[in-house]
Amino acid sequence: MTQKTILNETHRALGAKMVDFGGWDMPLNYGSQIEEHHAVRRDAGMFDVSHMTVVDLHGARTREFLRHLFANSVDKLKTRGKALYSCMLNEQGGVIDDLIVYFLTEDFFRVVVNAATHDKDLAWIEKQAKAFDVKVAERADLAMIAVQGPNARAKVQSLLSPATREAAAKVGKFAAIEGDNLFIARTGYTGEDGYEIIVPEGDAVSLWNKLKDAGVAPAGLGARDTLRLEAGMNLYGQDMDEAITPWEAGLAWTVSLEPGRDFIGRAVLEKQKADGVPRALVGLVMDEKGVLRHGQRVATAQGDGEILSGTFSPTLGKAIAFARVPAGATTGVEVDIRGKLVPVRLVKYPFVRDGKACEGI
Amino acid sequence: MNEIPGDLKFMKSHEWARVEDNGNVTVGISDHAQGLLGDLVYVELPSVGDEVKAGNACAVVESVKAASDVYAPVSGEVVAVNSALGDKPETINEDAYGEGWIFVVKPSNLAEESEELLDPDAYAESIEDEEH
Structure with missing residues (x-):
């Protein structure tokens, strides 16, 4: 009910x-x-x-x-x-x-x-x-x-x-x-x-x-x-x-x-x-057009991870996400969107605080 | 809900098709579909020159909530795409049957394939069935 x-x-x-x-x-x-x-x-x-x-x-x-x-x-x-x-x-x-x-x-x-x-x-x-x-x-x-x-x-x-x-x-x-x-x-x-x-x-x-x-x-x-x-x-x-x-x-x-x-x-x-903790939760920002979504595969040099929460950020005008990835992944990270690997940046979150984009986002 | 223009044909999957005077077919998604998706934030367009086949996915519309394939109502060659949607995908929310068009096909088998499409009344009925 x-x-x-x-x-x-x-x-x-x-x-x-x-x-x-x-x-x-x-x-x-x-x-x-x-x-x-x-x-x-x-x-x-x-x-x-x-x-x-x-x-x-x-x-x-x-x-x-x-x-x-x-x-x-x-x-x-x-x-x-x-x-x-x-x-x-x-x-x-x-x-x-x-x-x-x-x-x-x-x-x-x-x-x-x-x-x-x-x-x-x-x-x-x-x-x-x-x-x-x-x-x-x-x-x-x-x-x-x-x-x-x-x-x-x-x-x-x-x-x-x-x-x-x-x-x-x-x-x-x-x-x-x-x-x-x-x-x-x-x-x-x-x-x-x-x-x-x-x-x-x-x-x-x-x-x-x-x-x-x-x-x-x-x-x-x-x-x-x-x-x-x-x-x-x-x-x-x-x-x-x-x-x-x-x-x-x-x-x-x-x-x-x-x-x-x-x-x-x-x-x-x-x-x-x-x-040693094998996986870490990281913040992702995608500078290319499109939307990051729950379940998308995240490819890193250390192995695959996945998007947990992903969305279009109305404040930033671009896609952001939380992903769980193998520990140690930092650069060269890509997300599989409908079979195409799209580069994303791994960032320190929060993405937005008190109405404004945070530094480095 | 906005009135559905009488010159449109529909797929059950909510695409509309309009046969223009020159015989080409303009394609978009219905006002009902944009309402279901909510605020659109991204449109992945086909390329001019692509060959599309009726019933196959050839574009993607994404709202904050979800990504949805757009199926070709008819087969043929893509001769124009609405590149203005790249910067203003919300145009589809505002004017689904007008400025929010997505692409234009030069059809290769229109007479036969248009038989498969729904007229506005039949489409309105299919929406009602979906909701009940």
């Missing part, structure tokens, strides 16, 4: 083209995904991300539990509202999901995981939580709207009460505040500033309409994908999965190997690091 967010009728009334995404009926675009992409890069756009799963964890041993569950260290979270991006690994070091965890109090952390991995994530978290006596509560009563772009924060703030507005204006990157019955996090998946707002379902349609009246453009999953790839952000299921370790997914920066913390998958990660 296809699931619908509380904003489903609102999307349809706006003329959205709807698609199935991980079992959810979601807007792909509201007309032109390229215009929606530019709206986020140049002004402000909003995404319904209510399909994502909010899980609240309660219990005296919650921090201890999360030190065991996540590859990144929740010990970095010291002040209320602070957020951390992490992978949750299986015993083989493979990625079960990537997520954001928020610290609220020592006995209350909030986790946001992907929609398509909902069932296996909850089953895994509940299984591991038992030993720590942590209560796992899915918050299906909450909706989520991501408002992103250079003018996103100002437009959201214009709708808040004075006290909440002040807190939201002050909150630093990768942290959240609460007010006006909203959970307002300065996080996102676009490479622009902005907020991800968690809102009770009953208030979500009204918030969406107020944001629209404030000049925030509705944007669909199509724009969300081009924005996140330009920003150099991984998509679960495409750039990594349970057969891939963070080392091979460009996520080494999210793994914390501080001494004395025995997280799930650690032993395998340490062994792979010592033995």
Whole structure:
């Protein structure tokens, strides 16, 4: 059965083209995904991300539990509202999901995981939580709207009460505040500033309409994908999965190997690091015309790799991609597009940050 | 959806063909097809002089979302291509039946092959069947 967010009728009334995404009926675009992409890069756009799963964890041993569950260290979270991006690994070091965890109090952390991995994530978290006596509560009563772009924060703030507005204006990157019955996090998946707002379902349609009246453009999953790839952000299921370790997914920066913390998958990660990681995730830019796409073969002197996420970058006007290639590949890289080998450049990503192409792209 | 011009013939795979006064056949993709693909970002054109065969792929249109082959509605020699699409592929989104034409064929077997093509009503019906 296809699931619908509380904003489903609102999307349809706006003329959205709807698609199935991980079992959810979601807007792909509201007309032109390229215009929606530019709206986020140049002004402000909003995404319904209510399909994502909010899980609240309660219990005296919650921090201890999360030190065991996540590859990144929740010990970095010291002040209320602070957020951390992490992978949750299986015993083989493979990625079960990537997520954001928020610290609220020592006995209350909030986790946001992907929609398509909902069932296996909850089953895994509940299984591991038992030993720590942590209560796992899915918050299906909450909706989520991501408002992103250079003018996103100002437009959201214009709708808040004075006290909440002040807190939201002050909150630093990768942290959240609460007010006006909203959970307002300065996080996102676009490479622009902005907020991800968690809102009770009953208030979500009204918030969406107020944001629209404030000049925030509705944007669909199509724009969300081009924005996140330009920003150099991984998509679960495409750039990594349970057969891939963070080392091979460009996520080494999210793994914390501080001494004395025995997280799930650690032993395998340490062994792979010592033995040498055979493959690496790299960024590709194609200067010739055409589009890089998932599944295309990447030819290198060290052997073949493949494109994981590939798209046309509306900001750069050329194709960009993530590829997994044999370690050591740097130059002379080509992509097989319909039987023709086309040269591509291997680059350091992100490709785009804060509206502009990054250096070397 | 835009009205389908009455002088066009279609393939089920969404190409349109128009027989011009000089007997050549102009080819593009339908307005319905551009809507399915979304914003177009690249068109791979055939070369002038290429021999194409009815039903074979001879061009590619790519949107942000997907790449799609364009099949030749009729056999013959390619005598013109719309090279303006190289810089402005979005012309197909804006004017699929006009400025968004893709190539022109000098047909070699038009009388027989045009029998296989759909008139606008039959094409509209085939779209409806696809959607249900």
